Structure formats: C-alpha cells, structure tokens
Amino acid sequence: xxxxxxxxxxxxxxxxxxxxxxxxxxxxxIAGVSLTWWYxxxxxxxxxxxxxxxxxxx
Amino acid sequence: MxxxxxxATPVLLLAVPTALIAGGRDGLWLGLLFVVxxxxxxxxxxxxxxxxxxxxxxxxxxLLVVGVIVWANxxxxxDVATWMRGPRWTGIVPAAIAAAGLGLWPRASxxxxxLVPVGLVALLLPVAVMVQASGSNPIVIWTEVASQPAFRFSxxxxxxxxxxxxxxxxxxxxxxxxxxxxxxxxxxxxxxVEVNDSGRVQVQEWTLTPGQSVTxxxxxxxxxxxxxxxxxxxxxxxxxAPASGIAWADSSFVPRWLRLLSILGLGLTLxxxxxxxxxxxxSARPTRAGVALGGAVLLALLAWAxxxxxxxxxxxxxxxxxxxxxxALLELPGLxxxxxxxxxxxxxxxxxxxxxLFLAACAALRxxxxxxxxxxxxxxxxxxxxxxxxIEPWSLMLSALGLGASCLAxxxxxxxxxxxxxAAAWAVGVGLxxxxxxxxxxxxxxxxAPVAQALVAYPALVAAPAAAAVLRVAGRPARA
Numbered sequence: 001x002x003x004x005x006x007x008x009x010x011x012x013x014x015x016x017x018x019x020x021x022x023x024x025x026x027x028x029x030i031a032g033v034s035l036t037w038w039y040x041x042x043x044x045x046x047x048x049x050x051x052x053x054x055x056x057x058x
Numbered sequence: 059m060x061x062x063x064x065x066a067t068p069v070l071l072l073a074v075p076t077a078l079i080a081g082g083r084d085g086l087w088l089g090l091l092f093v094v095x096x097x098x099x100x101x102x103x104x105x106x107x108x109x110x111x112x113x114x115x116x117x118x119x120x121l122l123v124v125g126v127i128v129w130a131n132x133x134x135x136x137d138v139a140t141w142m143r144g145p146r147w148t149g150i151v152p153a154a155i156a157a158a159g160l161g162l163w164p165r166a167s168x169x170x171x172x173l174v175p176v177g178l179v180a181l182l183l184p185v186a187v188m189v190q191a192s193g194s195n196p197i198v199i200w201t202e203v204a205s206q207p208a209f210r211f212s213x214x215x216x217x218x219x220x221x222x223x224x225x226x227x228x229x230x231x232x233x234x235x236x237x238x239x240x241x242x243x244x245x246x247x248x249x250x251v252e253v254n255d256s257g258r259v260q261v262q263e264w265t266l267t268p269g270q271s272v273t274x275x276x277x278x279x280x281x282x283x284x285x286x287x288x289x290x291x292x293x294x295x296x297x298x299a300p301a302s303g304i305a306w307a308d309s310s311f312v313p314r315w316l317r318l319l320s321i322l323g324l325g326l327t328l329x330x331x332x333x334x335x336x337x338x339x340x341s342a343r344p345t346r347a348g349v350a351l352g353g354a355v356l357l358a359l360l361a362w363a364x365x366x367x368x369x370x371x372x373x374x375x376x377x378x379x380x381x382x383x384x385x386a387l388l389e390l391p392g393l394x395x396x397x398x399x400x401x402x403x404x405x406x407x408x409x410x411x412x413x414x415l416f417l418a419a420c421a422a423l424r425x426x427x428x429x430x431x432x433x434x435x436x437x438x439x440x441x442x443x444x445x446x447x448x449i450e451p452w453s454l455m456l457s458a459l460g461l462g463a464s465c466l467a468x469x470x471x472x473x474x475x476x477x478x479x480x481a482a483a484w485a486v487g488v489g490l491x492x493x494x495x496x497x498x499x500x501x502x503x504x505x506x507a508p509v510a511q512a513l514v515a516y517p518a519l520v521a522a523p524a525a526a527a528v529l530r531v532a533g534r535p536a537r538a
Contacts, residue, residue, distance in 0.1 A: 012094055
C-alpha cells in the first residue's frame with residue numbers, strides 16, 4: 001500500500017490504541033480535557049488533513 | 059469539494075453528535091472516521107490517468123448504494139417532520155421536490171457547490187449563539203460535564219414542567235430507573251412496568267387517569283409501547299443517561315473485545331464506503347485545493363458535531379430518554395436557551411443547514427450516477443416512497459456504505475485483473491451475495507452470541523475481504 005493511505009490508517013489506529021492503553025492513559029487530562037478526547041476530537045483529524053494535503057500532488 | 063458533498067450527508071453528520079452523546083468516548087471513533095475516511099479515499103483512489111485508470115463500476119450496485127443513501131436522508135426528513143409533530147410526508151415530499159428541482163435547474167450544475175458553505179454557516183450559527191449565551195467555551199463545558207456526579211432533570215426542564223412525549227427509539231423498548239421516581243402520565247391508557255422483586259421480574263399494569271402519578275422504584279423498567287406524554291420529577295436521574303459525567307467522558311459502555319470488533323466493522327464500513335463513493339471513473343481525483351477546502355469543511359462540521367454533543371449532554375440530558383435520536387437533536391437550541399425568542403429561529407437555521415447539505419449531496423451523488431446512465435428522477439421517487447416507512451436512517455446509511463465497501467471498494471483499490479477481466483464481476487457478485495446473505499441471516503435469525511451480533515451489524519467485515527480475495531487470486535499469473 002502507498003505511504004499516504006497507510007499513514008492515515010496509523011492515525012486512525014492510534015485512537016483505539018488510546019482506548020485500550022494500560023493505566024487508563026487516555027483519561028489523562030491536558031488543559032482539563034482527556035487525552036482521548038484531544039486526540040479523537042482535534043489532533044487526529046487535523047493531522048490527517050495536513051498529511052493528506054502534503055501527500056497530494058499540486 | 060465534490061468529494062465532501064457526497065460524503066457529508068445529514069444522516070452521517072447527525073450520526074456523529076448522536077454517537078458522542080450516546081457513547082461518550084466511544085463516539086469519537088465515528089467522529090474521526092467522518093473526517094479521515096474521505097481523505098483516505100482521496101489518497102487511495104487510483105489516478106484516472108494511471109495504468110488502466112479507474113475501473114468502471116457495476117452500475118446496478120452503484121445505483122443501489124446511491125439509492126439507499128438518498129432513502130436514508132429522506133427518511134431523516136420524515137423523522138424531522140414527525141419530531142415537529144407532523145406526518146412523515148411533510149418532510150419527505152418537500153425535500154425530494156427540492157432535490158428534483160435542483161437536478162432540473164440548468165445553472166445548478168455550476169452553482170450547487172455554494173450550498174455547502176451556506177449549510178455550514180447555517181449550522182454553525184446556533185452553536186455560536188449557544189457558546190455566547192452559556193458564557194463558556196466548549197472545553198470548559200466538557201470539563202464541567204466530565205465532573206458531573208449524575209445527569210438529572212432540571213426544574214425548568216419541559217419534561218418536568220409540562221411533560222413531553224417519550225417513545226421507543228433505536229430499538230430501546232423500556233426506560234430503566236436507578237432511583238425512586240414519581241412519574242405522571244398525561245395521556246390515558248395502560249401503564250406497564252417491569253417490577254424487580256428480589257430478582258423476580260413481573261410485569262404490572264395500571265390504568266391511570268390523566269394527572270395521576272405512580273412511583274417507580276430502583277430497578278423498575280417502564281415499557282415503551284409507543285410515544286406517550288410523561289411528566290418526570292425534578293432533580294432525579296434521567297433514565298437511560300450514563301451513570302456520571304466521568305462515565306460518559308472516559309468509560310466504554312461495551313466489553314473490550316466486542317468494542318474492538320465494532321471498531322473494526324465501523325472502520326471498514328466507512329473507509330470502504332468513502333472509497334466506493336470517490337471511486338466512479340466519472341469523478342475526477344480531487345485536487346490539492348479541493349481537498350484543502352473540503353477538508354476544512356469536514357473539520358468545521360466535526361467541530362460543530364462535537365460542540366452540539368457537549369452542549370446537549372450539559373444542558374439537555376433529557377435527550378437520553380428512550381435513546382438518542384438524530385432528529386431530536388435539532389431541538390437543542392430550544393433546550394439550551396430556554397425561554398429565548400430566538401430558539402425557534404436557531405432550530406430553523408439548523409434545519410436550513412441540513413437541507414443545504416442534503417441538496418449538495420444529491421447534486422454530487424447525481425454526478426456519481428452518470429456512470430449508471432442517469433435514472434436520478436427514479437432514484438428520488440423510489441427513495442421518497444420507501445422513506446414513508448419509519449426505518450432508522452443510520453442503519454440504512456450503514457447498509458449503503460457497507461454495500462459500497464463490500465462490492466465497489468475492492469474493485470476501486472485493487473482494480474480488475476488485466477488477464478481475467480471477468481474476475482471483477484465475480485468479486486462484485488461474491489461481495490454482494492455475502493453482504494446480502496449476512497444481512498438477511500441477521501434479520502431472520504437475530505444471533506445471540508456477541509461476536510455474531512457484531513458480524514451481522516457490519517456485514518462488510520465478511521464480504522469485503524472475500525471480494526478482495528477473489529480479485530487477488532484472479533490476479534495471480536497462471537501456472538505454466
């Protein structure tokens with residue numbers, strides 16, 4: 001598989017990994033919001049958007 | 059922008075806040091997929107100019123996928139009409155006529171893309187007003203929700219002051235009570251409660267006159283046979299709501315291994331569905347500028363869905379009653395800004411936003427159907443007729459995307475084997491047969507085992523790998 005789609009799949013896979021991470025890592029609060037919510041609600045989608053832009057030809 | 063328009067239909071968009079409200083942390087998976095799946099499709103779809111180009115997709119399957127998506131969205135229009143206390147057709151017919159009119163309007167082919175920003179602004183307006191009125195940003199509200207000890211009826215809640223209809227939604231047929239609760243039915247008729255007496259469950263039936271109350275004990279379950287106006291007690295827990303804010307924010311409501319299977323099923327269905335929608339040879343691969351614009355729209359829609367969910371859980375936990383439903387979420391401005399004269403206008407803005415997104419989706423899907431020889435008017439007419447039946451729009455949407463993932467996505471991603479062009483038809487046939495077969499088995503003989511339930515909920519888990527395997531095996535060079 002090409003690298004761009006593979007990287008997007010890895011960005012997706014990071015969220016279930018946070019769900020299942022030991023010691024409730026996903027529940028750690030950063031600026032009042034849990035790590036899972038930061039990643040799934042903001043960082044992950046933004047990262048996927050930027051990566052897609054970078055991988056598409058002009 | 060075209061690739062986003064076909065994807066961001068009202069049913070899929072409303073499913074995100076619904077999943078976030080109902081599932082809390084688990085709902086984030088759908089939100090992430092909502093943004094990533096079309097981006098994945100944009101990157102994974104082969105270049106039209108590449109060797110062999112994009113494969114021609116079977117028109118019948120494409121027609122089926124598009125038709126069911128339109129059916130789901132018209133069904134949502136019917137649900138909205140029901141929520142506004144009108145007959146279903148008052149939502150379905152105007153939406154179908156508007157979609158047909160857009161197809162007949164000659165200038166629409168150039169200008170329909172403007173519907174997307176119009177829809178976005180109309181959706182974001184109520185959120186902006188709610189943020190301003192609450193005096194706190196969504197991050198602060200999330201923190202407040204996550205530290206709530208329980209979700210309770212407020213004294214100003216319309217379910218406490220005047221009483222509201224509560225009915226079965228999403229397969230939920232009973233309201234479970236965790237604490238003593240005085241309930242007042244406002245409509246005449248029998249009142250059936252499953253009473254738990256030291257582990258022995260028995261159904262008790264009372265006939266109350268309007269205004270009479272009954273006190274339910276912890277563990278009792280009120281059976282919901284149909285919509286019925288009920289008045290609840292203030293400061294009591296909302297039946298069906300999560301146990302606490304922390305349970306909503308950081309816990310999962312399903313067992314771990316079953317969650318993994320559901321994550322995989324939903325992921326495969328949405329990724330494959332997005333590839334199928336982006337795949338037709340008639341749709342050009344999106345440009346970088348198009349993806350920049352479309353991706354920004356997707357991010358803004360996700361932000362809208364997250365804000366909508368967070369404000370709903372904070373200010374309107376009554377939405378949990380009888381199961382969270384997409385159409386009922388439109389009432390949120392009225393529940394957050396209680397007593398404000400602007401709330402009906404803001405709910406109307408939300409409706410306009412969804413209608414604009416629906417029309418944009420119709421225009422984009424109509425372009426996809428160019429490969430299937432048009433038939434748009436027939437698709438709309440049949441979908442409008444079918445939408446008169448009250449079927450859960452989200453399950454229809456999952457079926458449409460699952461069908462695309464099972465039959466079309468393997469063909470788009472792997473392409474037909476050059477040496478055996480007939481293998482493509484075999485792969486589509488295997489995907490279609492397995493998808494329909496698993497769906498039919500699940501409907502006729504609902505499985506009891508949790509693993510089988512997950513497979514039936516996401517038939518693409520079985521059908522898509524099988525179709526891909528047919529293409530792979532057919533693509534191998536023949537032995538000498």
